[in-house]
Amino acid sequence: RRSPKRVPPGSLGIPIVGHSLHLLRAMRANTAEKWLQQRIQKYGPISKLSLFGKPTVFIHGKYANKFVFTSDSSTLSNSQPQSVKELLGDRCLLELSGQDHKRVRDALGLFLKPESLKSYVGKMDEEVRMHIATHWEGKQEVKVLPLMKTLTFNIICALLFGIERGARREKLVDWFQEMIEGMWSIPINLPFTRYNRSLQASASIRNMMKHLIGEKRRELAKKGVNPHKDLISSMLSTRDENNREVIDENEIMDNVMLVMAAGHDTSSVLITFLVRILANDPSIYAAILKEQEQIAQSKQKGELLTWDDLAKMKYSWRAAQETLSMVSPIFGGFRKAVKDIEYDGYLIPKGWQIFWVTNMTHMDSSVFPESSKFDPARFNNQASIPPYCFIPFGGGPRICPGYEFARIETLITIHHLVTQFTWKLLADNFFKRDPMPVPTEGLPIQIMPKTNITS
Numbered sequence: 001r002r003s004p005k006r007v008p009p010g011s012l013g014i015p016i017v018g019h020s021l022h023l024l025r026a027m028r029a030n031t032a033e034k035w036l037q038q039r040i041q042k043y044g045p046i047s048k049l050s051l052f053g054k055p056t057v058f059i060h061g062k063y064a065n066k067f068v069f070t071s072d073s074s075t076l077s078n079s080q081p082q083s084v085k086e087l088l089g090d091r092c093l094l095e096l097s098g099q100d101h102k103r104v105r106d107a108l109g110l111f112l113k114p115e116s117l118k119s120y121v122g123k124m125d126e127e128v129r130m131h132i133a134t135h136w137e138g139k140q141e142v143k144v145l146p147l148m149k150t151l152t153f154n155i156i157c158a159l160l161f162g163i164e165r166g167a168r169r170e171k172l173v174d175w176f177q178e179m180i181e182g183m184w185s186i187p188i189n190l191p192f193t194r195y196n197r198s199l200q201a202s203a204s205i206r207n208m209m210k211h212l213i214g215e216k217r218r219e220l221a222k223k224g225v226n227p228h229k230d231l232i233s234s235m236l237s238t239r240d241e242n243n244r245e246v247i248d249e250n251e252i253m254d255n256v257m258l259v260m261a262a263g264h265d266t267s268s269v270l271i272t273f274l275v276r277i278l279a280n281d282p283s284i285y286a287a288i289l290k291e292q293e294q295i296a297q298s299k300q301k302g303e304l305l306t307w308d309d310l311a312k313m314k315y316s317w318r319a320a321q322e323t324l325s326m327v328s329p330i331f332g333g334f335r336k337a338v339k340d341i342e343y344d345g346y347l348i349p350k351g352w353q354i355f356w357v358t359n360m361t362h363m364d365s366s367v368f369p370e371s372s373k374f375d376p377a378r379f380n381n382q383a384s385i386p387p388y389c390f391i392p393f394g395g396g397p398r399i400c401p402g403y404e405f406a407r408i409e410t411l412i413t414i415h416h417l418v419t420q421f422t423w424k425l426l427a428d429n430f431f432k433r434d435p436m437p438v439p440t441e442g443l444p445i446q447i448m449p450k451t452n453i454t455s
């Protein structure tokens, strides 16, 4: 019998740096899962290490996922590495717990719930058409990842924040890329560090956002303005029974930063890797094309897609889910022990981090047979997937609120790409994690428009 006072095996490494460099190096070589498997072989299923300046316990498997996603705020709080907290701010959803988390999440949820999203489908379709006309038509080669980041960022700016196209959006997209690259980094702020560059980008974004929030506030003061026309206006207008603002300006700022970062960098990865699969596997391409052509044929020329059309894209979404399973945009996450916790016979001391990893269960053959085979059919019967095993969007009360938003933009984009183009990869299949998956050279492809193929 183990003593309940014993912390898990492993070592905490050297102060501050700990194992962060090992993990980050393995992520860049795309061997992070192997690195974690080696830890499991050496120390067993639970082990201690030190990541991003904090003592950490690594746990995995379906019970670990359930523990992470369902423990309430008296046991676990959400905790991000110091770098994430500094870059996004300490009032963003990722840092809030209990009632505070619920209050802010409810306000965001107003915009991201399916009933609201139904009305965005046509607008999203317009953004995707405009993107393809500008960046794909007439081209022979494109780089998919940077283009998908531009597209998903434009969608977020237009639909959620009402930020017009132009210089402001373009500056923002560059700053966000710079900021996101330092999300998981050792928090040493010296002029030559990645962390320092990300902090500078974060400060520039905040400055611009401050002006934007001011503009929205002034607009709201005018008569007849719809207080729910975008996410910022809506958060500024949410009042309690005493007509006081429910979400203060710091919370608005930090959550705008979070939604912009979380909302575009993830979906762009999903669409990019789906494009990669379609280039590698003609049978998946053919099945998606069949489904999408049936929908295209049912529409007039130029008619926008609708919510009902999306409901017919069942196979396409299963292929997207399988892509998420194989290359999860989010590698994993952190929680913090609010008190001493006894977990599987070990002590997790108060204040320590808990590190969960997304695709440890996706790649577990006892849960997903032949897990390394790309097989969208495993999602035919969603109820057959055991709870807390397919977790690209997390789970429990913190499950990603942008799930539907991501589904809609992915399906609309894939609809237009497969019905208008075929493509061929121009680089190898390697990808690194930085911390998001980045394919070699951003996935350059040769594109052939459909009309040229048939003529």
Ligand code: HEM
Residues within 6 Å of the ligand: 069, 093, 094, 105, 112, 258, 259, 262, 263, 264, 266, 267, 270, 324, 328, 329, 330, 333, 391, 392, 393, 394, 395, 397, 398, 399, 400, 401, 402, 403, 405, 406
């Ligand atoms: C393929 C696309 C996406 C993936 C794979 C993804 C994945 C995730 C994951 C794993 C989490 C963390 C869950 C946890 O800690 O338990 C999360 C949280 C979050 N995501 Fe997403 N996400 C995606 C798209 C989006 C979009 C489009 C938005 C917004 C428009 C969004 C907004 C958020 C927010 C605000 C949170 C924090 C939720 C909270 O702490 O309560 N995500 N996402």
